[in-house]
Amino acid sequence: MKNYFSSDFRLGVLGGGQLGRMLLTETQKLDIYTVILDGNSNAPCAQICNEFHQGDLLDFDTVYNFGKQVDLLTIEIENVNIDALDKLEEEGLTIFPKPKNLRTIQNKALQKVFYHEQGIPTADFTRFALKEDLEKAVLENTVSTPFVWKSARFGYDGNGVKIVKSIDDLQNLPSGECIAEKLIPFKNELAVIVARNKAGEIKTYPVVEMEFHPEANQVEYVICPARIDETVANKARKIALDVADAFDFVGLLAVEMFQTEDDTILVNEVAPRTHNSGHYSIEASYTSQFEQHVRSILNLPLGNTDSKVAGIMVNLVGAEGHTGDVIYKNIEEVLKIEGVTPHLYGKKHTKPFRKMGHVTIVNTDVNKAREIAQQVKETIKVIAK
Structure with a gap:
């Protein structure tokens, strides 16, 4: 097996946002040298990765030249130049997720056609x-x-x-x-994260339930485990595995689904990377989604996906009417609450509905965790100076 740890191995990541920032926590634990490409010089990863390159992720030459400087390439955002990835792969660079998967997934029309052709249930x-x-x-x-x-x-x-x-x-x-x-009338929006390595080892995280902000159409709460019947949960995990299998996917795949009124499960869309619906796993799971992403793309044994406790994630987004240098109002109050961990993404500038961070709430009782999550949501405010 290749030596990835404390060595001259270079892991390239396309995208330097908050997902990359949380990924770096895991690469630093394992002393994996990580090289980031992002268009923004103030990207959340910029100050803390081993090496930062500024450039356009959709520009062929930029992505191609970046890929020539690393030993393995992964992503934290799917809107990247796929033609450059195809050429790099042809020339022998290992890229996970595979460029052909990204090409299908980054276009929602192609993604839907793929489900239809593969017999995956979708609207x-x-x-x-x-x-x-x-x-x-x-x-x-x-x-x-x-x-x-x-x-x-x-x-x-x-x-x-x-x-x-x-x-x-x-x-x-x-x-x-x-x-x-x-338009599907549904009871719940669910998600399952599937991890798969090159050797074919595959694991799913527990089914989570997502509650959305009605105006912004953004996830407000992610609840793990989902408060659904076990037979529905098993059906959702089975469909998520079918999707990963259909793609022959390597890496981390977040599968978002609808649970209809009659408990049919329909795939909404997928993300070929770590995902908002898995942030709870940093505190609540034996293996966080970010560690699992590293394990899967490097073909290492996959970690335990079970939860130690119930976990709820609350997104921290910029308050309406506030644009400017960020202040996290009342953060001291939420730090007083047991089982509460804030994650701030290093974005210095807030604007309405911009994702600025998240807070995880862990508790042995999922309903108690949900109550505390509501309290956190009502207490902390992301405002401008």
Whole structure:
């Protein structure tokens, strides 16, 4: 086995945001030399990685030249130049997740087509090359409202997704490739993180339940374990494994799902990386999702995915009406509460709904943890000076 530890091995990471910052905690524990590429000189990883390169993740030459300087390449964001990754892979660089997986996943239309072809249960959808084609379909009643509009590319944290109740709701949306997806009445939004290494060892984390902010369409709470029936949880884990298998995936795959009124499980979308729905694992699991990501891409034995205690994650996002240098108001109050751990992402500048950090609450009782999470949410405020 290759010596990754305290050696001249160079792990490259495309993206230097908060996911990369939390990944660095694990590479530092194992003394793995980590090289980061990000477009922002003040990225959360910039000051704490072994080596930082500033450059455009969507530029072919930048990504290709970066890849030539590392021994293995991974990502913390999927919107990267795939053509450059294809060339690097052809030339012998190991890249996980695989470029072909990223190409499918970074385009929501291709992702949905893939599920359809592979027999993975997902909401019915129609694909459109341009928003104008979708408008025409609505006018001609070949697509009926309400439905969910999704931009094929560059959607994140609630951007690129909108519930369309009438044709007027399409007016201010960007043109370009999109899908119109059937609006699913669901009981719960669930997620399962699957880890798989090159040797084929595969593990799933427990099913988590996600509660969303109604306006921002961002996750507010992640609850582990999900408060659902065991048979539903088993079904969700089985489908998540089927998705990873269909992709022949290596790395960490977060599978987001809907639990419908009749307990059918439908795949919504996936993220080919560490994910917001797994942040609870830093405090609550035997192996955090970030350590597991390192283990999976380096083909090391996978760690125990069980939880030690119930864990709830609360996202810290910029308060509405506040833009500027950040202040975490009342953080001292939440630090007084037992089982509460804040994680701040190193972003000095806040704006409305920007992800600035998260707080984990651990407790032996998931319902008690949820109560404390509510208290934390109501106490700490991300404001500007």
